[in-house]
Amino acid sequence: MSGSAPSTFPRTLLDKVWDRSLVRAGEGEPDLLYVGLHLVHEVTSAQAFEGLAAAGRGVRRPDLTIATVDHNVPTTDRSLPVLDLVACRQMDALRQNADRFAIRLLDVDDPRQGIVHVIGPELGLSRPGMVIVCGDSHTSTHGAFGALSFGIGTSEVEHVLATQCIPQRRPRSMEVRLEGVRPKGVTAKDLILSVIGRLGVSGAVGHVIEYTGPVVRALSMEERMTVCNMSIEAGARAGLIAPDETTWTYLSGREMGPTDEELESLIPEWRALASDEGATYDRSVVLDVSSFEPQVTWGTNPGMVAPISGSVPDPELIEDAGAQEGVRRALAYMDLETGTPIEAITIDRVFIGSCTNGRIEDLREAAAVLAGRHVHESVHAMVVPGSAAVKRQAEEEGLAQVFREAGFDWREAGCSMCLGMNPDTLDAGQRCASTSNRNFEGRQGRGGRTHLVAPAMAAAAGVAGRFTDVRNWSA
Amino acid sequence: MEPFRTHTGVVVPLDRADIDTDQIIPKQFLKRIERSGYGQFLFNDWRCFEDGTPRPDFALNRPEYSGASILVARRNFGCGSSREHAVWALQDYGFRAVLAPSFSDIFRENADQNGVAAIALDADEVEAILARAVRHAPYELTVSVEARTVTDANGLTAAFEIDDFRRMCLMEGLDRIGLTLRHEDDISAYERGR
Secondary structure, eight states: OOSOOOOSSOOOHHHHHHHHHEEEOOSSSOEEEEOSEEEEOSTTTHHHHHHHHHTTOOOSOGGGEEEEOOSSOOSSOTTSOOSOHHHHHHHHHHHHHHHHTTOEEEOTTSTTOBOHHHHHHHTTOOOTTOEEEESSGGGGGGGGGTOEEEEOOHHHHHHHHHHSEEEEOOOEEEEEEEESOOOTTOOHHHHHHHHHHHHOTTTTTTEEEEEESHHHHTSOHHHHHHHHHGGGGGTOSEEEOOOOHHHHHHHTTOTTSOOHHHHHHHHHHHHTTSOOTTOOOSEEEEEEGGGOOOEEEOSSSTTSEEETTOBOOOGGGOOOHHHHHHHHHHHHHHTOOTTOBGGGOBOSEEEEEHHHHOSHHHHHHHHHHHTTOOOOTTOEEEEEOSBHHHHHHHHHTTHHHHHHHTTOEEOOSSSGGGTTOSSOOOOTTOEEEEOSSOOOTTTTSTTOEEEEOOHHHHHHHHHHSBOOOGGGSOO | OOOOSEEEEEEEEEOOSSOBHHHHSOGGGOOOOOSSOOGGGTTHHHHBOTTSOBOTTSGGGSGGGTTOOEEEEOSSBTBSOOOTHHHHHHHHHTOOEEEESOBOHHHHHHHHHHTOEEEEOOHHHHHHHHHHHHHTSSOEEEEETTTTEEEOTTSOEEEOOOOHHHHHHHHHTOOHHHHHHTTHHHHHHHHHHO
């Protein structure tokens, strides 16, 4: 560790990660931070490598860079050729670039392939105290480890490839403290959707959120990843959670992670990353989760969300004229009428997967609802595991069997219908209960209507053919 | 990168908040490996019907805004995905500047990297510009990064804040990687200390 002199001020987790990653304090320019892990995928990297080559520059630290294919990959039989030739060319470009610049690529047939934000943690690459970047906004996921993790554009991908550094202005800090007792059946997804519903989709712009409080301490690593993953949907630059026992336990025994011996020596340093007592944030929000319910989005951004007991809102009741117009437009796109109970909204599709909810605990949660049940006759449902490893584990645990017997399509790993770059898309007018992170217009397919929910809620909606409060279902 | 000091052009109003990058450039157009040619896909699903014919009611298709090079929208422009293709599409379509009360962090950074001026103005000023762009189309504005102002020919002057570094990079069209590589000694020293 270098750079940071011991401070007498109480510092936040953000301050500490910043200070230990600081290569050079900016004088009249942004600070220069060292990137501990750079994740690369096919969609946002080709132009970066091209720029690098054109400037005659190389990759400074191929050993701190890892690539995979996730956004474009088909989730059907991997032994068949990819029919989308443009997507194929993009994946080939990554193969050539990885080869040329000696970057490790976990290709489509690699047992470790998967969504970047699922495999980084699962391989043990995402670790406390580092800066992690990727040309993908959901890089915020890795903040669950107490790593400052944020999405960057392709020009910045090129910058990091060339220099292993990223110029950054120190963002403002925001504490989101979750207190109270988390009700049974309220998942990590419901927590973060509730938070976004309260902050709004631009509520945290310019800030890094640190999630604190007893409710956060009690979350598993995978739950923390779900929470941090969607920080960007509140506009935050990143989400952070201080590392603790849960973190070390998760990191132990990971394929590319620290050995147990290394872990022992790292733990004291990592433990010290937690925000000091008396450290102050630029903003603080305290929420009592005791009254939280499972959430369902009804609109075209993740802040347009209601509890399952709620109904589609009335735009007239919104004071801000601009927001009112936005809600009207959203309801028109979603084909929903004011006052309709959320439980009366019927669905055509179910998508379980994504970097938000494509991990083993998510699949367990959905499978627990589906055991002995079958999807509604009018619903097409699919599960896309977040990684090949998640898929294997789900098969070993018998979850795949539960999904298949319930009438779900059981697919190969990738981003899939979270953003519909591969063939998995909604048709115009179709309504989907989705465990992904964005319900933007056309996100899952032009004219498609996305409702964001937790895995258990998606599974229950698949069975009922409409949204329903999964807490009322017996196991 | 093309330097941006001062630019005068026609304004097109896009009277919406929270315009996400999925709308600016839908995902089906992200599979290309080139940096150019994205303008034809800008706002595709809002601008065109499924068969590709233009929607006559969408602002960018209206004759009074043809040739516009300044886009004005409401708060949180460019939220969502980090895709730099959003900026490439705006630039390739002919936009040099976007004015809004706020931008998503990643979009603003991507705009900076490409010499597109993402300028945050007060909400009231954006309101006034939206109204003038509708009422007096074709309505021209001058965006001066140099003077840190947005002005029209009829007395509107909106000052904006931009830090000196961003301003210099825009005005000089600087290569950011080159700037970082000036600090090679610091980077190497950091690596030795890790």
